[in-house]
Amino acid sequence: MSKLDVSRRGLLRTGAVAGAGLALPTIFTAQSAHAFTNEPTGGTVTLGFNVPQTGPYADEGADELRAYELAVEHLNGGGDGGMMNTFSSKALQGNGILGKKVQYVTGDTQTKSDAARASAKSMIEKDGAIMITGGSSSGVAVAVQALCQEAGVIFMAGLTHSNDTTGKDKRANGFRHFFNSYMSGAALAPVLAGAYGTDRKAYHLTADYNWGYTTEEAVKSSTEAMGWDTVAAVKTPLTQTDFSSYIAPVLQSGADTLVLNHYGGNMVNSLTNAVQFGLRDKQVNGKDFQIVVPLYSRLMAKGAGANVKGIFGSTNWHWTLQDEGSKAFVRSFGTKYGFPPSQAAHTTYVQTLLYADAVERAGSFAPCAVAEALEDYEFDGLGNGKTLYRGADHQCFKDVLVVKGKENPTSEFDLLEIVEVTPVDQVTYAPDHPQFSGGALGTCNNGA
Amino acid sequence: MFNLNKKDLSLLIIVAVLTLFAPFILNPFPAGSAMAQFNAGYPDLMQRFVIFGIFAIGFNILFGLTGYLSFGHAAFLGVGSYAAVWMFKLLSMNVIPAILLAVIVSGLFSLLIGFVSLRRSGIYFSILTLAFAQMMFALAYSVLTPITGGETGLQLALNDPRILGVSQTAEGNIPVPGLFGLEMRDSADLVIGGWVFTFNVGYYFCALVLLASFYLSIRIFRSPFGMMLRAVKSNQQRMNYTGLNTRPYTLAAFVISGMYAGLAGGLMASMDPLAGAERMQWTASGEVVLMTILGGAGTLIGPVLGAGFIKYFENIFSKINDNVLHSWFSFLPDGLEDAVVFIIHPFIGKGWHLTLGILFMLVVIFLPGGLVEGGQRIRGWLKNRKTKDNGSASHETNPAE
């Protein structure tokens, strides 16, 4: 009846069923016999894709999941290989990772830090996932990153834009490919100065939580460096749906530019409301009134419809990029699903490839070995040009796109046009930059 | 034993057996098999079952006995978690002081909120509690970010002062919560054939707390105090006319159930040292209401069942994806397989909310007394069948005996 096996994750060998219930203290040392948490022992390796499947970011989560499935297909040698063909590293063979076939489990973050951690824990504890990736908000990314640090698995962040993820809340086991608030500000400011002049009075509406704070700070400091004036910065509640009472007083303040530090549903609504108030038809201080959205995503642009036309913002990646990597990704994603990928899909796909590649190069799944392979690693061919995974804070440094809502879209996906590709040097900062201070990576954790 | 009557004692023993053997009961399928998807016997979910069970037991002391429907109970769970995490940050990683502070702080909050809210009854009371909880959520998410961590939640850091203990371990990591050297996240696996059973320190710690809470709730239900609360539910006006002031009793019930919520919050933080503001949102308060009513309000075991039911769906159904479905039905011919997957698809993964909503409705429509009534009906039906069998065919041996 009790055939004893070394299982995927367990290895306590005992025939005494009754004895186990008594839970002798010595038993509890048993799991440390692993070299590291969830060491894959069979012919497969399991990755955990933790994305929002319910709640307001469900569509973004669905796009991330599509990208993950595509990445798994490519890693296992299926499909056309996508970006594996353009990636500067050639370690990946299309035979899984280190010869092990890639499997995956999915979970729902609900865009809540509790639910995201519960889901990630079940992947680690139940499914034996060796790496967790995904998410669509900084709150979730920071929470899950801390969990992965404790549990001793690698976390490859999905869409998270707050400075804190690789700033005050950075962790040794966590890595972010996506860009951040600082980079948005640094890339946007010169373009805005060029388009709208250096003599502008800005009015900020800021989502009242961590991401909003870092974005406001970043955009404010970089536009002020260009000579802009900040008239006021007003915090808006996360749960706000109608922004009329925040937008109506903007003109009275004498401001001629409105900066919407909002994301997701907040951004769709605040931009819609602002356009409704006719702000963009007004003249203030002898200049046309302008609206700026620091962080754009194609799905949000879709939600805001025609209101995005002509409005500047920044984005991590866009499917109209013409480098070989982006083209290859758009081709395989578009062939499989029938429409072009979003920036969330891109960053999650790239993160999966980068993880797999790092394991191949390290020759081990051990988180510390993988982290070492990722740190200060330079690569190319994954869109955004030459990219550096900086070791000091586990942030990717690459070109940032400044985009504008397209005036005459040819399809429902063709909503943004690239105005400028800001070179990486312009958005690079020192690891101890004040906007990122206050945290420490700590040491990597292999768990056990 | 324990000053309980026979029925209550057997209920307590059943609960004790169920919780202590949960790692076996919740993992009925072999680890590698297709059905393993339905296994719930991993530490995090088992902990959640028990912690939300405690939360719901406490809520039931207020709602089940007095009929006062609080729509802001999650706030007490939230402040409990914040208190516990602050204790970890400042004092020590031992869970005992953290949980104690959690219970005390939530007790104070519930005393204050209860004192104000209980001036009204019925839906006016519900809205008052809701308003307090929503205010706490909104402030914790935004303005109080320095104290609560805001969006990202309150977390431990490498430079926490921690008076009794170290800021970092020798390896340079954040220490984990424990009980005098026994780490909460330690587990041991038992492998029998294809089955893997996991025994987790944190789970057993929570389970013992649950048993104590459950025992306490039985005592409260059976005490003169409990009788008084039931009397409030059946007719508060008559109570007042007899010259009896019911407020101290209802307030006591409110504070006790608030402290249960704080206990649950403290345990949650002890299992996983992070406290997020979403824990206090109205949806979280609504969830405990659903758990209690779904399980059977006013019954002893109902709330625990309801808590398990909801958490099971949230954690198990949300993880089923099309890939898994295809592997289940791969034995079917291709066309049929796709058709079956297509039909089931809307109800799993991102559709788990839909499944839960449908089940809510079915339970409320057909089982007005909640899951407990379902259990009673099944038992009654079995009994009926048995007596019928005995009557009509008494010469046959009934297999159920």
Add this chain to the structure above:
Amino acid sequence: MDAIILQILNGLDKGSAYALIALGLTLIFGTLGVVNFAHGALFMIGAFCAVTLSRILTLSHTIIDETQKDFLGNPLKVEVPYVHDLFGQATGDAIIDWAVPLSVLFAIPIMILVGVVMERGLIKHFYKRPHADQILVTFGLAIVLQEVIKYFYGANPIPTPAPAAFKGSLDFGAMLGFDPNLIIYPYWRIIYFGFAAVIIGGVFAFLQFTTFGMVVRAGMADRETVGLLGINIDKRFTIMFGIAAAVAGLAGVMYTPINSPNYHMGMDFLVLSFVVVVVGGMGSLPGAVLAGFLLGVLESFASMREVIDIIPGINQIIIYLVAIIILLTRPRGLMGRKGVMED
């Protein structure tokens, strides 16, 4: 001064949405005694009636344009709406442009039908059950309805703009003698306010001046006696449920240009509308309307920069703070009746 006028306008506009939803909720509660947690879902379904109609109007057939390429390099597929074929391009575009106002006509029968089906099929069986059961079953229904909408329309907001004729805003300030641009207000929001006023006035007139309304009011006060008089009050209550659903639905239709509808917009409004109803006093229609406007105006004032600077975070909690203060000073809200939902 100008800032205050502006926020009063904002408050009235916000308030009209709150008042409309709260009115429907109170109608159902006052007549049927049912706490309907699915009321927000009715608002959401109304909004999706507008989305659906604009989808129907833009139903298209594709023609392949060989001269242009799509993102994969294949020939571009161009969608041509059938209304273009039927009415010609200019008229067709005008019809599509007016989708939201047209949806009002489209939504009324649908919402009444939804309401009646809901009442006959589900709510009817819950009249004698405790309020807690009503809350649970309607909450379950709300989840099911919103998940069904999400399944078909996705989670992303869907832009549903107002007709081009109503774009832009009216310069109120200039009319009152202020400098231009100080007090501007979008045309569509002014229409929304007027629309809400008409609906609210219509419901009150209906209840006050028609025989049907009189019977319903009598039934609200004392259901049993009206039943004993041999009047089939159940049928009338079913109709009232349909009307309440239509009120919520129309509020949703007209709201779509203000905020792009998404599947969870009903839940976003649900808690707020309950607060409005309770602050107004359970079962009181004028109370619900009054509370709606009061909370709308106060919320607008609390969001002013000058106010937030003095009390940080006040904009986050104002509604709940006001609710607490009112409920503590007035035991049954602004205009509630004694003994309703107090046990």
